[in-house]
Amino acid sequence: MPALVARRHMPAETCRLLECSACGFRFFPGAMAGDGEFYASLSATPAYYARSRWEFGWVKRRLIPGGTVLDAGCGPGVFLSEISLVASRAVGLEMNPSAIEAARRKGLEVYPEELEVFSRENAGRFDAACAFHLLEHVEAPAAFLRSLVRCVRPGGKIFLSVPNRDRSAKSPLEPLDCPPHHLSRWGAEQMRRIGGSAGLRLRELAFEPVDISVPAARIRDAVARAVGKIPVAGKFLGDPAGKVAWRVVLAPPLWNLYRNSGILERKGFFGLSVAASYNIVGA
Numbered sequence: 001m002p003a004l005v006a007r008r009h010m011p012a013e014t015c016r017l018l019e020c021s022a023c024g025f026r027f028f029p030g031a032m033a034g035d036g037e038f039y040a041s042l043s044a045t046p047a048y049y050a051r052s053r054w055e056f057g058w059v060k061r062r063l064i065p066g067g068t069v070l071d072a073g074c075g076p077g078v079f080l081s082e083i084s085l086v087a088s089r090a091v092g093l094e095m096n097p098s099a100i101e102a103a104r105r106k107g108l109e110v111y112p113e114e115l116e117v118f119s120r121e122n123a124g125r126f127d128a129a130c131a132f133h134l135l136e137h138v139e140a141p142a143a144f145l146r147s148l149v150r151c152v153r154p155g156g157k158i159f160l161s162v163p164n165r166d167r168s169a170k171s172p173l174e175p176l177d178c179p180p181h182h183l184s185r186w187g188a189e190q191m192r193r194i195g196g197s198a199g200l201r202l203r204e205l206a207f208e209p210v211d212i213s214v215p216a217a218r219i220r221d222a223v224a225r226a227v228g229k230i231p232v233a234g235k236f237l238g239d240p241a242g243k244v245a246w247r248v249v250l251a252p253p254l255w256n257l258y259r260n261s262g263i264l265e266r267k268g269f270f271g272l273s274v275a276a277s278y279n280i281v282g283a
Contacts, residue, residue, distance in 0.1 A: 009038055009180040017185075025190050026165065031179035033139050038180060039096045049075045049099065054208040055161040055275040056082050059130060062159070062204075062277060063087065067127035070151050072115050073134040077103030080110070091126075093118055116143075119150040126151050130159040133273070135194075136182045145198040154280060158200055161275040162186040164207065168214045168269050191276045200278035208271030209259050212250060215269055219246040 009032055019026045034042075042048050056079045063069060066088045071079050074092030076099045083090055092110040094100050103110040111118065129148045135141045149158060163177070165185040176182065188205060195202050224242035228234040250258075258264050 009034060015179055023190060023193050024187065025193075026185040028179045028183055031183050033137065033183055034180040036095055036097070040098055042181075043096055043098055050078065052078055052082070053132060053161070053273065054271065055132060055159075055206075055273050058206060058275055059159045059277075060086060062157070063128055068125065070122075070126045070129040070148075072129065072131045072148055073137075074103060074108075074110060075099045077106055077108040077110060079130065079132065080108045081106055115147045115151075119147040123150050124153045126156065127153060128157045128159065132161045133163060135160065135162050136184050136186060139183060141184065142194060142197045145194060145200075149198050149200065149280065152280065156280060157203070158195075158198075158278040158280070159275065160191065160194075160278075161273045162191065163272060164188075164270050164274040166268075166270050167272050168210050169272075186274070188274055191274055195276070195278045199281050201281050202276060203279050204277045206275050207265050208273040208275070210264055210269040210271045212255060215264070215267075216246040216250055219249055 015028050015031055017026055017028055059079075060083055063083060063086050065086055067086075068089040069080075069083060069087045069091070071077075071090070071092045074080055074094050075096070077092055080090045080092050080103065090109065092103060092108060093113055093115055094103065094110055095112060095114070097112070100110050100112055129152050131144075131148060135144065138144045145158075145160075152158060163182075163186070165187045170177075177185070188207075191205060192202055220242035222242075223245040224238040227241040228238035230237065264270075
């Protein structure tokens with residue numbers, strides 16, 4: 001990233017992360033959101049935009065065939081491409097010029113417009129509207145969501161996803177989970193609450209399944225430590241016992257059962273994203 005862009009977005013060496021005592025929402029007060037140059041620099045890294053996301057498929061299965069769909073913050077149009085055979089019209093909004101160019105090369109309908117402006121000119125024109133991993137980037141999430149709702153007809157649906165702050169695989173310090181990239185952090189409770197601020201009723205909340213490597217590592221380490229305490233033989237048997245244990249406990253039939261029953265989430269194992277679908281209240 002160019003030094004001038006980095007310095008402009010990081011005027012101080014430290015920032016504060018606060019949590020609302022009423023709803024648990026976590027945010028960085030006074031933080032500056034990344035501008036076009038910031039995201040253009042980030043997107044120059046090939047791995048920045050995901051080739052797909054778990055929630056893309058989750059939402060696609062819940063769309064009404066033949067409906068019209070808006071994707072705010074569509075990036076290079078991965079989700080729009082995935083729903084091209086489902087939706088009668090799929091429109092994206094994006095402010096990163098390089099992402100817009102990539103989407104248009106695929107023949108996608110993408111506009112470089114702010115959602116607030118677009119919503120005033122396109123009120124009620126869509127059957128569904130989506131925002132994937134976007135709320136954490138904006139300075140006023142509730143206002144953003146109200147603009148998104150304005151684009152949807154009565155009886156339509158809103159789909160949101162955010163990085164789950166309770167995800168299992170995360171580092172103590174993740175630079176991209178801090179300003180100017182992320183201005184806030186979200187969990188399931190905040191996804192439940194924000195809908196009400198925009199006149200929405202939560203219909204469904206879902207968690208991206210955790211990768212098997214996460215519980216496997218915890219089982220392996222726990223068994224290895226326990227067996228390692230056995231006098232004399234423990235130091236030789238600890239690691240092999242840990243490997244056998246996780247393969248038995250997480251054998252394919254059991255792993256599928258855990259994933260389908262929700263027991264992994266109840267034990268605190270979460271993947272990257274939490275997603276929610278909402279109905280407009282009164283529709």
